[in-house]
Amino acid sequence: MSRTMTAPGGRFGSAPQVKVARTSGTGESYVDYKDIETLRRLLSPNGKILSRKRLGTTAREQRMVSQAIKRARYMGLLPYTSATI
Numbered sequence: 001m002s003r004t005m006t007a008p009g010g011r012f013g014s015a016p017q018v019k020v021a022r023t024s025g026t027g028e029s030y031v032d033y034k035d036i037e038t039l040r041r042l043l044s045p046n047g048k049i050l051s052r053k054r055l056g057t058t059a060r061e062q063r064m065v066s067q068a069i070k071r072a073r074y075m076g077l078l079p080y081t082s083a084t085i
Contacts, residue, residue: 033068
């Protein structure tokens with residue numbers, strides 16, 4: 001009996017493999033809210049923050065991602081909706 005293996009991400013396609021958390025000189029990990037290109041990859045086409053399951057991040061990294069995206073939106077670096085993405 002032969003079994004076929006599915007690709008990572010299942011039937012919905014593969015999730016974007018983006019390393020979001022960086023390590024500072026002191027060894028602490030962080031997500032930079034000024035790095036707009038990386039943060040844009042973490043958003044859906046409609047401007048929603050993608051889930052941990054889609055991104056493959058840990059719970060701590062996901063909290064840092066959401067905080068960085070919210071900060072970037074507040075500063076005007078990222079849009080709140082898909083009208084300008």
